[in-house]
Amino acid sequence: MTLIENYISNNYFGRLLGMNFTILEDGVVHYFLTISEDHLATPTSAHGGCMASLLDATMGVGALSLVAAKNQVVATVEMKINFLKSASLNDELRAISKVVKNGNKIIIMFAELRNQKDEILAVSSGTFMPYDAKKAGY
Helix, strand or coil, X not given: CCHXXXXXXXXXXXXXXXXXXXXXXXXXXXXXXXCCHHHECCCCEECHHHHHHHHHHHHHHHHHHHHHHHCEEEEEEEEEEXXXXXXXXXXXXXXXXXXXXXXXXXXXXXXXXXXXCCCEEEEEEEEEEEEEHHHHCC
């Protein structure tokens, strides 16, 4: 089992939220989530923490895909989000990651979150620290 496959099988939080991803290439990940009642903070809008989790996961797996071959995983060190528009019940969200800098000690990522109408709901940047996968239990 590859490190990415092992990550997928152990990502209980992602499954709890109903998130799924596809790695398009190293550093570029599409993450998907359909907003259900479980994600709502108000009768009509998703909780910002749900959107933040999707963005963090997108950037994190993007960074992970850069270092997994070296048997490393990543930890989020810093994250910034600009919420531009709310997500509503039944919205089909997709986030995509982009590498800003792939360094030896830190990786800087960017992600954009869109709905099924291709409207930008949020943008995010994050800093990730690679470390040995054994320390994470892999």
